[in-house]
Amino acid sequence: MTRPARPRVGLAAIAREAGVSVGTVSNVLNSPDRVAEATRGRVLEAIQSLDFIPNGAAAAMRRGVNRLIGLVVPDITNPFYSAIARGVSEAADDAGYGVVLCDSHDDPARELQHMERLAEHRAAGALVAPLTADKNRLARLRAKGAHLVLIDRADPTEVGCSVSMDDVRGGALALSHLLDTRDGDLLLVNGPHSIPQCAHRAEGALLAVRDRGEDESRLQEIVVDEMTSEAGYAAATKLVDSGQIPAGIFCTNDQLAVGVIQALIGRSIDVPGDVAVVGYGDLDIAASAPVPLTSIDQPKLALGKAAVAAALLEATESAEAHRHSSHVFEPRLVLRRSSAEISRTPG
């Protein structure tokens, strides 16, 4: 970002100006307490007056690692990931690290390329929300010494740190709420079970039904290919046409839920009067949906921060002493109007 003036100012220049040695200057930068108050003052002054900017690249080279953390996501415009990015950014800042944003554009090849570039930069660690659950590839990277923290892909068989959300619990939360407030049949509008999150949320939903001693048949599931509002709209439209209107619908993300609500009210089916709808993720669109949407909130910022902490810990500790950690975050039900009590008129 800067192309320093000709008479480049480095540690040496500061040392000269302050009448100390370069070693001392380095110390005031990296371990200020090791330098006498007075000396430090003079050095700091010299730094100011020459407006010296330490060369991080040189430091990184000497140290072997850069104060940089990679964040590899499939799509930064996805609110889920941008919320995580914010948490990551905040935690990294506090630790004096920079965040290298790597958007894979849903392309595994690009994802791999990003990991390689991070390695070149000698990033201290990489936080990865992986596109493919290709264990081999990740394992190989780790074997090469990469400090990887998996985001939202907890895997018990995996060796390495990870931070993730408890999707089973989230699914159970959503369905329990529906069971609490509605009497009739319930419907799950879900994405493909090949997506772990979808499978987990469905599992949690089913679990909630069983835990109540209810018949499993009370919960039906529709699987759509894409988890978009268009897909939700289409699914709900078909549902209405078939005449099989459930008492409550749990959509495994907010986009689906918005589409479902649009279709329902478009066909004069009242939400929450006729049908309760619950979404998942608690993105911004939940609040600005046609009917404000009850949703499962995920602590995205906290997850981002935890990921940074895990990566930094792993990068700092000696390779052998390090014990991998798996942090699982609990989701939370956020009540809005889409699942409000039905006001039963007396009589």
Add this chain to the structure above:
Amino acid sequence: MTRPARPRVGLAAIAREAGVSVGTVSNVLNSPDRVAEATRGRVLEAIQSLDFIPNGAAAAMRRGVNRLIGLVVPDITNPFYSAIARGVSEAADDAGYGVVLCDSHDDPARELQHMERLAEHRAAGALVAPLTADKNRLARLRAKGAHLVLIDRADPTEVGCSVSMDDVRGGALALSHLLDTRDGDLLLVNGPHSIPQCAHRAEGALLAVRDRGEDESRLQEIVVDEMTSEAGYAAATKLVDSGQIPAGIFCTNDQLAVGVIQALIGRSIDVPGDVAVVGYGDLDIAASAPVPLTSIDQPKLALGKAAVAAALLEATESAEAHRHSSHVFEPRLVLRRSSAEISRTPG
């Protein structure tokens, strides 16, 4: 990200393995065409077999600048900025650069800190969507040799590159559309004019009215403090209560528009039947609004890419030869239902 095995493999190791000199290895890395086909093959092979990863930190130090571009935004969770981030990421990737994401959390102090950190990292440039239009600060940074590209803050008096949107034109686009399709009074729901974008959009709107030779009084303006859906909801509620329902409403961002629509349909005022609504930004929420929202689309990806191009150009060209560029992007009207034709029943 990696802590190479003990017998560290560097250019020298590759050179030895391939039977060439380090200079040649460096060349196959940086200017492959300068090396004979056969030699390059041997070198590449050696690189593979020793799985050598070039040390970017060392290269950066030697070169004086890092293959890194900073992106400084007030809030990465804002869809406008995350869309830009995507464009930036894409363009930077293609150029072999990494993107350092700096989220200022709407805090000028943090913003400044980020710029300093970028300077330490020797980033090749910084793309800044500045919180404060503090020219002095930016000028001072540039004077120190920082290659800054301003995002969405075109300023004729500013020396330096910038990429921005033509908000005046966008405002005109929105209002022209309303004038085309509605007969009665029109309303502008705007944020504070201290935000340049708000002022420009209002200016454009007024311009459109004048250009038609219409009386300026046909367009009234309401200014709200925050550009959120809550504020939009409140404003529209007050409007309805006052009984002064306009024929069309132009909100200077989509969040406001969503709130306005929610309030209107909540009070049984039909959109687009009774009132047409137009938003600005064409974010995802526009499509999933209670009534799909007509909005002004901004080419966010293109803007991000252009910013990278400008920064790289400035960083590459000799300081003197460089001519600063100001790229202004044109917005575009996206028609959706919220401003659809009123179907007038014959009779």
Add this chain to the structure above:
DNA sequence: CTGTTAGCGCGTTCAT
């Protein structure tokens, strides 16, 4: 087309 070489700016010994 390829080899040789001189630093780039800093952290880190090891003395003092």
Add this chain to the structure above:
DNA sequence: ATGAACGCGCTAACAG
């Protein structure tokens, strides 16, 4: 608490 000296891995300039 401070100072002197070494080398991290690489690029660029030049010689061949």
